[in-house]
Amino acid sequence: MRSGYAIGFSLWVMLGLGAPRAGAATGQEIQITWEGLVAIIGQNVRLVMPDGARIEGKAMALEMDALVVGIRKSSNQPAYPRGKFLVPRATLKAVDVERPTKVWRIVCTAGGGGIAIVFATLAAGTTTGGRHTRTGIYTGLAVGTPLLGYLLGRAADRHTITYVIAQ
Numbered sequence: 001m002r003s004g005y006a007i008g009f010s011l012w013v014m015l016g017l018g019a020p021r022a023g024a025a026t027g028q029e030i031q032i033t034w035e036g037l038v039a040i041i042g043q044n045v046r047l048v049m050p051d052g053a054r055i056e057g058k059a060m061a062l063e064m065d066a067l068v069v070g071i072r073k074s075s076n077q078p079a080y081p082r083g084k085f086l087v088p089r090a091t092l093k094a095v096d097v098e099r100p101t102k103v104w105r106i107v108c109t110a111g112g113g114g115i116a117i118v119f120a121t122l123a124a125g126t127t128t129g130g131r132h133t134r135t136g137i138y139t140g141l142a143v144g145t146p147l148l149g150y151l152l153g154r155a156a157d158r159h160t161i162t163y164v165i166a167q
Contacts (some may be wrong), residue, residue, distance in 0.1 A: 069087055
């Protein structure tokens with residue numbers, strides 16, 4: 001039984017430490033002209049305003065002198081409330097665009113499910129001899145491992161591209 005525990009634990013550690021790191025991409029930075037910002041229209045964006053406030057929302061349109069953003073979230077609600085907001089061209093230096101994928105969520109959740117089968121098998125085999133302590137641990141690991149896989153995969157799927165605006 002100890003070898004089964006070692007195998008299950010090893011697989012759990014591999015899922016937690018190895019898989020998401022293999023797919024995690026670092027932030028990418030791209031120089032772009034003002035007119036080139038038309039490529040981010042319809043995308044979810046994050047901006048830092050000159051006063052340090054952070055806003056998140058959807059890029060709705062690009063005008064000659066402003067980027068139109070539909071604000072969903074703001075670190076300074078009174079100054080930047082939810083809704084349509086014009087970000088002046090003169091104050092906009094960079095725009096972060098989140099480009100999530102689904103690959104690592106699928107891979108890590110499936111891997112967690114496979115590891116959960118090992119833990120469920122171990123849980124089923126530990127009820128003999130009156131020792132139920134390990135059964136609870138293995139059952140908890142069997143339930144939690146796919147969830148851990150999903151959460152780690154979600155973190156690995158987040159890719160941010162920073163568009164730096166050439167003045």
